[in-house]
Amino acid sequence: MFIETETTPNPASLKFLPGRPVMSQGTREFATPEAAEASPLAQAVFDTGEVVNVFFGGDFISVTAAPGVNWSDLKPQVLSILLDHFVSEAPLFAPGTAGDISVPAEDDALLVEENEADADIVSQINELLETRVRPAVAGDGGDIQYRGFKDGVVYLQMQGACSGCPSSTATLKHGIEGLLKHYVPEVVEVRAA
Known part of the structure; x- marks a missing residue:
């Protein structure tokens, strides 16, 4: 191997x-x-x-x-x-743990309480994150987690190699923020959660 x-x-x-x-x-x-x-x-x-x-x-x-x-x-x-x-071929997870089943942890909860009227905007944001952002971030050894949307601000959390990366702020502010603002005009800012 x-x-x-x-x-x-x-x-x-x-x-x-x-x-x-x-x-x-x-x-x-x-x-x-x-x-x-x-x-x-x-x-x-x-x-x-x-x-x-x-x-x-x-x-x-x-x-x-x-x-x-x-x-x-x-x-x-x-x-x-x-x-x-x-x-x-050992198991990836110990018996009795959540393993690779997506179980939200306490710290995975939304950072902000979202307005139900923003459901369509949130759906657009999540679709862009899933189709455009997540594959690029995975290419760099990480992932991105949606943490909320309120008053035009999208809250995202970088994970893996992207967490603590010196260029993560630039990625959020210049890459992801620009993309989201372009496709979702209601987005005014992206912040790290």
């Missing part, structure tokens, strides 16, 4: 492509060792002691190194863990 790696716009993150599906649906982010307990694979990556984020996408895994960690030292460790996992 061969696992490809790709750099991401976030210099602290690498994208690992095992050449097979990782998640059957949705995405899953592990931002703490405690959260990683739901997945033996994520936990093993965190157990290196040099990782601050693990993100599972449809066909990739993004890993963010802790500040000051050199990828030339960490990359072989992560590759070994991933190879062992995929060759052994």
